Amino acid sequence: MSHPDSHFDAEDWPLPLSGRASTISSSTSSSIAIAYSSSPSFPPALSRTASSIGSRSRQASCFSLYDDVCRLPLSNSVTISFVRSNKLFKLRYTYIDIRKDAMGSLKCFELGGGPGQQTPLIHTFNDTKLPVPHLEHPKLPNEASLRISFMDEQTVQSAQTVFTTQISYTFEEWRDCVQFQELILGSKLIFIAGMAEAKSKGRGEECISQNLRALRGHNGKEVLLFFANSQRKELKRYVHIPVNCIDSFNPGKKAGKPVTLQLQPNFDLLSQMKTLNILFLDDSDRIAFCQFLTEHIK
Incomplete structure (x- = not known):
């Protein structure tokens, strides 16, 4: 156009x-x-x-x-x-x-x-x-x-x-x-931050320069949401990761390091991804996200 x-x-x-x-x-x-x-x-x-x-x-x-x-x-x-x-x-x-x-x-x-x-x-x-x-x-x-x-x-x-x-x-x-x-x-936006990139262990690059959103539904269930715009052959689409499917996380410890999520293989996509590394555009968002995970992972 x-x-x-x-x-x-x-x-x-x-x-x-x-x-x-x-x-x-x-x-x-x-x-x-x-x-x-x-x-x-x-x-x-x-x-x-x-x-x-x-x-x-x-x-x-x-x-x-x-x-x-x-x-x-x-x-x-x-x-x-x-x-x-x-x-x-x-x-x-x-x-x-x-x-x-x-x-x-x-x-x-x-x-x-x-x-x-x-x-x-x-x-x-x-x-x-x-x-x-x-x-x-x-x-x-x-x-x-x-x-x-x-x-x-x-x-x-x-x-x-x-x-x-x-x-x-x-x-x-x-x-x-x-x-x-x-x-x-139909959900409450409880976290949002810009990501420089996200990569999974099983699928490689997931996205570049996208937003990571956390949503809470009326039933109390929480999910992470981001748009996978990688250059893989499959169709670009939104990825949903239930927060209760995150087993643990590594906070990255210092600026410029990604946060690593260990994912439970509860369904096919998570089995493929295995882990998800998230590099935020701003380090204050990395710190805020780690605080969010600490409070919401059970």
């Missing part, structure tokens, strides 16, 4: 419909959403109002009476970036409605409250149970990583236009970015 030389904003969007543009039917039914059960870890869910739903002609076909919807009111705006007809658009919004089905699978985001935006923008996920929000830059102790994208193209709907594109979310506040991740994954 070529990169446009300049970007367009709300005054230029939406583009005029062409003969090849996809449209949605005005007969699509509206729905009433059920909020997520409340939790102190997440922002309160707000019921949908007529102003946020919009007219029937703007309803996405993914909406259902049985969906769970939680609104993330942003302390500052989020900028949505995508390419349409070889033009880069950057649109700002002030809230995100996160819609899941009754089984907890993510269906779509509905974004609203943007300056100059008369209709919501709907970002739909197809055939994906729980996509992982991908932080595009490794986080450092004094620098927030505020840009999130998703690994595949998704469907975007704006007014009567439906198209596929790769879309990114750039937040202005780290807390907004954290809550967005937590609501998508």
Whole structure:
């Protein structure tokens, strides 16, 4: 995909419909959403109002009476970036409605409250149970990583236009970015740090310049999560390591040394990896991670 030389904003969007543009039917039914059960870890869910739903002609076909919807009111705006007809658009919004089905699978985001935006923008996920929000830059102790994208193209709907594109979310506040991740994954983010690299004994290089996240689910289970972007032939993907599958660790003892995790062979991936060496970009993150492991490995 070529990169446009300049970007367009709300005054230029939406583009005029062409003969090849996809449209949605005005007969699509509206729905009433059920909020997520409340939790102190997440922002309160707000019921949908007529102003946020919009007219029937703007309803996405993914909406259902049985969906769970939680609104993330942003302390500052989020900028949505995508390419349409070889033009880069950057649109700002002030809230995100996160819609899941009754089984907890993510269906779509509905974004609203943007300056100059008369209709919501709907970002739909197809055939994906729980996509992982991908932080595009490794986080450092004094620098927030505020840009999130998703690994595949998704469907975007704006007014009567439906198209596929790769879309990114750039937040202005780290807390907004954290809550967005937590609501998508249904988990509390309890640790995050940028890694220079990670290598396993059995598979070699796992990743370079990625984030290591630790998440705690509503059931109390904790997992480590990172994106394996090595140059191996197999598909690049996110790797989940349950914290209770870490047998022990070597803290590395000094700056510039990796932390080594001894993994229990509880399932195939861990049997292949055997150990995982993690070299952090900042040594204070190495120290913090070792403290985290000390408190959470039982």
